[in-house]
Amino acid sequence: MNKYEEALNRIAFNFGLDCLDENITEEEQDNLAKDITLMNELVEKEIPKKPNIDYVIDDTYCFCPVCGNIIIEKRMLNTVSSDLFKKSNSFCSQCGQAIDWSEE
Numbered sequence: 001m002n003k004y005e006e007a008l009n010r011i012a013f014n015f016g017l018d019c020l021d022e023n024i025t026e027e028e029q030d031n032l033a034k035d036i037t038l039m040n041e042l043v044e045k046e047i048p049k050k051p052n053i054d055y056v057i058d059d060t061y062c063f064c065p066v067c068g069n070i071i072i073e074k075r076m077l078n079t080v081s082s083d084l085f086k087k088s089n090s091f092c093s094q095c096g097q098a099i100d101w102s103e104e
Helices: 003-020 026-046 082-088
Strands: 052-056 059-063 070-073
Touching: 003 026
Parallel strands: none
Antiparallel strands: 052 059, 059 070
């Protein structure tokens, strides 16, 4: 569990306690629930995901697994600076999803 997941779990726990408070309004409860949903989206983006790979004719493309944005083409993967390229593209430029470039 990473630090973002831990923070989200603490917020969700406190949200449950806050809902027991008789002074909290329904609107405040709704806002807290929305905030937790948004935080969960951020947590999910921080967990690296493998890119989707598609083979088109003589080329290979790697796509973001969340939004489908093209992250890298095979021609770039085979260059001398591919490790540098992967490190500089560890997040999708479109949606911010963390990308897992490991070979496993």
